[in-house]
Amino acid sequence: MSHMSTDSDNGSVALKHQSESNSMDESSSGGSISGGDGNLKKGPWTSAEDEILLDHVKKHGEGNWNAVQKHTGLLRCGKSCRLRWTNHLRPNLKKGPFSEEEEQLIVELHFKMGNKWARIATHLPGRTDNEIKNFWNTRLKRRQRAGLPIYPPNLTQTRQGNMQTNELSQQRSQGFGDSIFERFKVNSESVPFTSQVLDSSFGNMLNNQGLGYHTSGFTTQAGDLLKYLPGSETVLPFVDANATYGTPTYEQFSLQERMYRPLSRDFPHDPDPGRGKSVALADVEPGLSGVYPVVNFSASQTQNVAEKSELPSLQYSEPLLGSWPRSSSASLEVPDDYVDSPEMVSTRNNGLLEDLLLQAELTSGRNRAAEMIPYNSTTSLVDPVNACRTNLGGRSADPISSFDSSAASLMSPLLPSTSESPLDGEESSSILFFFSLFLL
DNA sequence: AACGAACCCAACCGCGGTGGC
DNA sequence: TGCCACCGCGGTTGGGTTCGT
Numbered sequence: 001m002s003h004m005s006t007d008s009d010n011g012s013v014a015l016k017h018q019s020e021s022n023s024m025d026e027s028s029s030g031g032s033i034s035g036g037d038g039n040l041k042k043g044p045w046t047s048a049e050d051e052i053l054l055d056h057v058k059k060h061g062e063g064n065w066n067a068v069q070k071h072t073g074l075l076r077c078g079k080s081c082r083l084r085w086t087n088h089l090r091p092n093l094k095k096g097p098f099s100e101e102e103e104q105l106i107v108e109l110h111f112k113m114g115n116k117w118a119r120i121a122t123h124l125p126g127r128t129d130n131e132i133k134n135f136w137n138t139r140l141k142r143r144q145r146a147g148l149p150i151y152p153p154n155l156t157q158t159r160q161g162n163m164q165t166n167e168l169s170q171q172r173s174q175g176f177g178d179s180i181f182e183r184f185k186v187n188s189e190s191v192p193f194t195s196q197v198l199d200s201s202f203g204n205m206l207n208n209q210g211l212g213y214h215t216s217g218f219t220t221q222a223g224d225l226l227k228y229l230p231g232s233e234t235v236l237p238f239v240d241a242n243a244t245y246g247t248p249t250y251e252q253f254s255l256q257e258r259m260y261r262p263l264s265r266d267f268p269h270d271p272d273p274g275r276g277k278s279v280a281l282a283d284v285e286p287g288l289s290g291v292y293p294v295v296n297f298s299a300s301q302t303q304n305v306a307e308k309s310e311l312p313s314l315q316y317s318e319p320l321l322g323s324w325p326r327s328s329s330a331s332l333e334v335p336d337d338y339v340d341s342p343e344m345v346s347t348r349n350n351g352l353l354e355d356l357l358l359q360a361e362l363t364s365g366r367n368r369a370a371e372m373i374p375y376n377s378t379t380s381l382v383d384p385v386n387a388c389r390t391n392l393g394g395r396s397a398d399p400i401s402s403f404d405s406s407a408a409s410l411m412s413p414l415l416p417s418t419s420e421s422p423l424d425g426e427e428s429s430s431i432l433f434f435f436s437l438f439l440l
Numbered sequence: 441a442a443c444g445a446a447c448c449c450a451a452c453c454g455c456g457g458t459g460g461c
Numbered sequence: 462t463g464c465c466a467c468c469g470c471g472g473t474t475g476g477g478t479t480c481g482t
Binding site: 066082 | 466467468469470471472476
């Protein structure tokens with residue numbers, strides 16, 4: 001591992017307490033003094049270092065982690081100090097193995113949120129994101145090896161025959177998360193994919209679940225992905241109405257529109273997209289609450305409300321922008337579970353492009369382009385877009401960047417033109433225009 | 441007892457967002 | 462407007478421990 005840190009946390013180094021730090025039991029800790037990086041120490045923390053850090057936080061509070069180094073002479077970069085404090089020293093940390101309830105909660109939350117460790121951690125007081133991440137990775141590996149599904153049946157049973165939410169979750173959380181690859185399941189022989197997202201072991205696990213993913217030789221580059229878009233009837237999930245994995249029909253799109261429109265009214269003015277839209281949906285379309293026509297359209301499949309309440313939010317993200325099943329979160333009773341949900345695609349515009357897009361959509365009176373694009377599909381086509389989302393974490397009140405929805409619109413000209421295409425010429429033209437803007 | 445594999449977990453790294461200048 | 466420092470997040474690594482043969 002490189003000892004060269006590129007992190008800007010490594011500022012000037014105060015060496016006034018060099019001797020103090022050097023007196024620490026570095027030999028036993030395996031720590032080292034990095035050479036070319038301001039003599040910052042790496043490796044395990046010693047108890048003496050912990051004390052210094054604790055003392056500093058007591059005096060100065062959290063934050064300004066680089067100041068720790070300056071004030072105390074601790075030969076640790078600010079980032080390392082923050083990590084140590086967050087994961088080990090801060091009060092009310094819960095140590096020890098996860099309880100059964102905690103484990104169950106983690107599984108459920110991961111089912112809903114994917115690898116949003118920080119967000120998951122907010123639901124487990126005293127637990128850190130790192131802890132949860134480690135737990136999950138270990139669990140994943142274990143279950144994978146045992147040939148067990150990632151999620152328990154009670155979480156997944158309601159979408160058998162549809163999009164496998166756990167894979168979707170995993171894909172999404174690892175950067176794809178996209179129904180676009182549903183078609184690759186069908187054409188897995190001809191369209192190999194995933195090297196970076198679905199590693200071979202995970203791919204094997206998917207195969208164990210009968211998904212038939214191929215895990216070699218797929219690049220995440222948008223250009224390569226786009227090669228498959230135009231003219232390919234099997235790339236986008238809603239294009240092939242005969243697909244096995246729950247492809248919405250045209251009629252279902254109509255229903256999507258019904259669901260979406262009331263929401264769209266609220267989008268531009270919604271100060272709190274999560275809760276606000278939830279209310280809006282329930283108010284406007286109570287009959288749709290808990291009904292998931294977009295994905296769960298299998299005629300042979302009926303679901304009761306209880307089942308639906310267990311469905312993961314992300315399961316429905318792809319086909320219908322802004323039509324999240326908001327009433328389906330009862331199982332967790334966590335008010336901000338939706339924050340990471342794709343329905344949180346916000347039209348609270350953060351940028352000019354989003355303004356333009358929104359305005360264009362509104363003035364066109366159709367407002368259909370974005371909603372017709374599988375949200376995650378588009379975001380994974382454009383890496384920067386996905387990057388925007390993956391780094392939102394808990395810091396932003398707008399967890400799913402409006403950039404995503406913009407990208408969704410922007411990518412729509414790339415959709416195959418079929419009889420079921422929601423785009424007419426006028427829409428396509430305006431979208432092409434904005435796509436050009438985007439490229440600029 | 442020895443060895444390797446698997447597991448666990450702390451720490452690091454790179455990246456992106458944010459805010460101040 | 463651009464630069465920079467700071468911060469937080471998610472992915473990854475590496476070392477210690479436990480387990481199985």
